[in-house]
Amino acid sequence: MTSPSATLTVWASSWLAGNSAPDDVIDALHAWAPMHLACAEDEATAGRTGLPWPHPQDAGVTALLQTMRRSVSQPETEIRLVLPGPGDVRGLPAGTEFASAAIDAGEGVLVGPPGRSGTGLVPHVEGPDVLRWTVSTIERLPLDAHHTGxxxxxxxxxxxxxxxxxxxxxxxxxxxxxxxxxxxxxxxxxxxxxxxxxxxxxxxxxxxxxxxxxxxxxxxxxxxxxxxxxxxxxxxxxxxxxxxxxxxxxxxxxxxxxxxxxxxxxxxx
Structure with a gap:
């Protein structure tokens, strides 16, 4: 595994499918950092998700999983890893704070049905052994037009x-x-x-x-x-x-x- 976002994507989807326990997801993410802070991008997202705002708190991986579980309740929901790079913004919702954060981090996760509203999560290294996850509301998730088989x-x-x-x-x-x-x-x-x-x-x-x-x-x-x-x-x-x-x-x-x-x-x- 090469990024916290990839770890979250594969393990959270396995957990939501009933193939892994929550502790499996937590253990996998703790291999990246023992402490995971969570913070909503804005007040509206905080109200929707129950996550802290404007200052991150040690909400742990459990808070991320709860947010993702709520986000996958919509039909046709996907959990999608995005890995932007220099000059490569495939899969990002243009003009959003999530897109800017994902470009800076080189990674992110989108949750929800393509073409409709959803959730974005981006990790940042906050300090030694600490990852901070910023959770955003995406008004319209992009379609997976660049899907690679x-x-x-x-x-x-x-x-x-x-x-x-x-x-x-x-x-x-x-x-x-x-x-x-x-x-x-x-x-x-x-x-x-x-x-x-x-x-x-x-x-x-x-x-x-x-x-x-x-x-x-x-x-x-x-x-x-x-x-x-x-x-x-x-x-x-x-x-x-x-x-x-x-x-x-x-x-x-x-x-x-x-x-x-x-x-x-x-x-x-």
């Missing part, structure tokens, strides 16, 4: 694993001139991702996609960390960015596709 996501990740490895080699990072072994750094990044577990009911195909996305992301992280030693010119840095940008986008798309497929399967089970 699992077949497309799996194929894209197979290609991305190859391309990311090629990018690493193109930077000549595998020679003995570096103080750290890139392979060890990649393994360390993957080990950190593996600390965050998935529900046992997750579909094998979705799990394969998420594992591949983690592998690509680990390679990209190492490439970005070690690139300054190799890209000494502005043109070299621009070339590297051109090489890595589509791979980052592919990782975000694949992760969102896999997580959201799990959420849909859970809510429609």
């Amino acid at each position: 699992l077949g497309e996501a799996e194929f894209t990740m197979r290609e991305a694993v190859r391309d990311a490895a090629a990018a690493l080699e193109a930077l000549h990072m595998l020679d003995s001139g570096f103080g750290a072994d890139p392979r060890a750094l990649i393994a360390d990044a993957l080990a950190k991702s593996a600390r965050h577990r998935y529900p046992t009911t997750i579909a094998p195909r979705a799990l394969r996609i998420l594992d591949s996305a983690d592998q690509v992301a680990a390679i990209l992280t190492v490439a970005e960390q070690m690139a300054p030693a190799r890209t000494v010119s502005a043109s070299g840095a621009a070339t590297l960015e051109d090489l890595l940008r589509p791979l980052r986008s592919a990782v975000r798309s694949a992760r969102a596709a896999a997580v959201n497929a799990c959420a849909r399967d859970g809510l429609t089970a």
